[in-house]
Amino acid sequence: MIRLYDYPLSGNCFKVRQMLSWLGLAWEPVAVDFHPGKAHKSSEFLANVNPRGQLPVIDDDGFMLRDAQAILVYLASRYDQENRWYPESPRLRGEIAMWLATADEITATASAARLHDAFGYALDVRSARAGAHALFRLMDDHLAERASAGQRWLVGEGADARPTIADLACFPYVALAPEGGIDLDAYPALRRWVRDVRHVSGFIGMPGIFVPLAPA
Template identity: 40%
Template sequence: MTLYGTPLSGHAHRVEAFLNILGLPYRYVEANAEVRRSESFLALNPFGQIPVLVDGDLVLPDSVAILVYLADRYDGSGLWNPKVPEEAAQVQRWLSIAAGDLRFGPALARILTLWGGAGSLTDAQRVAERVLRFMDSHLDGRYWLAAVRPTIADIACYAYVARAPEGRIPLDPYPAVRRWLERVEAIPALPPMPQSAIPQTA
């Protein structure tokens, strides 16, 4: 099994973390911008994006799709991507939030702050604050996002929330979110999301 990613990509971190949690052996290939423009990489993902997982004959881009695949293929307990309809629906809801508001909020704010690019930092911070307020309210009295135990929803949402301060979004106003981050980081074998070498400004 081979994972293509970069250390500071929250999308790639989701997959790396879950592979470690499941105890699956894999080869990590760092796919920087130059690699992602290469013909060999574009043959794996024509969009030139990371992560990409190669498992035998399967070539699978997209972090959320990879999490679902790994859970269904390799998690014998069936708990990380539950099939009980109520829990399954909650997992899907949070996977959608991870691909939506978290991507266009904390993730985009971090990108714009650290590396620049197209987009409005103010708008991204506004989206981030909205989703963090919602998460904080949701987690008040709950340990995990979608079930009574951790699921792939928690893995999908972790990285960009943990590094929200790198997008000038402080986490001090969100005590339930901070407690949740501590619980996620205590999951055995889960590596914390690396910090950028660029000083945080939040």
């Protein structure tokens, strides 16, 4: 069974929990006291789990893998028999890789601002917010152009296009951006995309990102 070193308030850990859920995989959480305990920086964690002192990490029958984006690629490549979440098309995989890199930038900006406001981390929050806004403007333009062509997701073409790991990788720290003092009002296409991801069947949510209510 897959073990996930997890923290409930982490957007990066949420990506993995959501992917495991969408793939229907059994898994076991290993709770890590990220805040306030900083257990991810303990000598035991650094020696035995992740020398970079970061979450998430998975243990799949002895195979240890760190980094949320890398874990999404691995899980989708190994367990998604339909190739839904990580399609085989070289073009789509190239585009997905581009958005996985963007997800890392979102973590370095929007997530950093959230760490400042919600967890008290000392960092340059103005720079983090400015960086997040620059990324969100680009994403909003991209999604608006795709919406004008009838496309809802970051990558994919045609009426049968579906969300991929690109959408999941970028999603949580966009949705959680207001917790870092980053207003999304100026990004209508981005907000529509956040709503669309939340309405994908099997969405599980996390604190701060709620599962939509079922219609009455």
